[in-house]
Amino acid sequence: MELRTLEYFVAVAEERSFTKAAARCHVVQPAISQQIQALEKELGEPLFERLPRQVVLTSGGVALLPHARACLAAAASAVLEFADRSGLLSGSLSLGTVGGLEGTLVPSLLGEYHRRHPRVAVSLRGASSPALVAKVREGEIDAAVVAGPPDGEPAGVASRVLLEDRIVAVLPAGSRSAELANLPMTLDELVRGPVISYGPDSGVHAYIREAFAARRLRLDIAYATNDVALQLALVAEGIGIALTSHASPVLVADPRFAVVPLEPAIRLRKVFVWRAGARASAPLRALLDLWTELSA
Structure with a gap:
């Protein structure tokens, strides 16, 4: 079981499409299909149910998904750890965003982050607040800016207030x-x-x-x-x-x-949330440190 294969598996699971997963991973679709078929053969059961317009996880696929994400996160963390040791920050940072952030600290924060850490690939994903919090909890994205719930802080995540509105x-x-x-x-x-x-x-x-x-x-x-x-x-x-x-x-x-x-x-309140109980990646730690610096 190779990391590349697990990356393809997670991409298909999240995109619900072999075609979209291939585009996301910058490979041709047959390469994705062959790797998934080999993984299914290795594990001894199907991981996806192929429907006419999409693919969905089987019970085996649901069981594998958190392990696959954990393996990929551990590998990425190891790479970033050694990038830290060399003093060259690189890797990726996936952020979820709700609407209405134009007038907040977020654009200037990301602008300064890009200037300081040009080797970090930052991606933004828009969705509703509940959906983004769920993606952060599941490890699908690193962090998100969301509307904090009225009854306190979102459960299962660490948070920092961005804006009182x-x-x-x-x-x-x-x-x-x-x-x-x-x-x-x-x-x-x-x-x-x-x-x-x-x-x-x-x-x-x-x-x-x-x-x-x-x-x-x-x-x-x-x-x-x-x-x-x-x-x-x-x-x-x-x-x-x-x-x-x-x-x-x-x-x-x-x-x-x-x-x-x-x-x-x-x-x-609009709050910045990231996964609780897990060590933040080097790119995320750098973003939080930069936020503290700019706020001061």
Whole structure:
């Protein structure tokens, strides 16, 4: 059983496609198929069920996957350990990201990281917060920036707060009366009309849902999208009021909209998470050290 074969196996398992796995590993598809078939023969049972449009893991494949990831992680850690000894940081760093990070520390952090460690291959993967936390726990990615859950820190991961944020109401400019223009909007007001906000797969959705539940109010999101720019486009069309992140750069100085605070306030955090209980790789440790340096 070779590391290269395990790399191909993990790629097929994550991509659910031999074609996509071959593209990810920069080899032709027959090479992937032959290696997987040889691995199945070696282990004595099939690892994938070949369906018309995708492949899925068999029970044997499910059993092998955590061992394969652990082997690859151990090999990568050994390589990086000796890269550390030589003073030349290299390897890879896979980061998950949610939307709305343009105005945070993340772009400048990654820019400085690239300048200092050009031999580290950094890859970004976008998804919802719950999905990214799961990928970090499983070791599929090294770390992620997510919306922290309202009830504390995400379980099974180490974390560091990146941004303290709040939810605001966004409505067409001039749509509130003069006497209300400078006052916060209550949650009771919001339930009277169509609401545009994040979908249930977003970590931000949990903060909004819990705030309404605490007031015993029913929240019906008529138009659910995690794309803040699309939320505002729907507001501009007069469809409803958006509940969105105040830190989003698309809210800055747009005369079409009034940005109104909420009463009570709905506060949230975006946090950087990585796998707990495991020694962080050298590239991840370097990123955390650089973050500390830039923050200071």
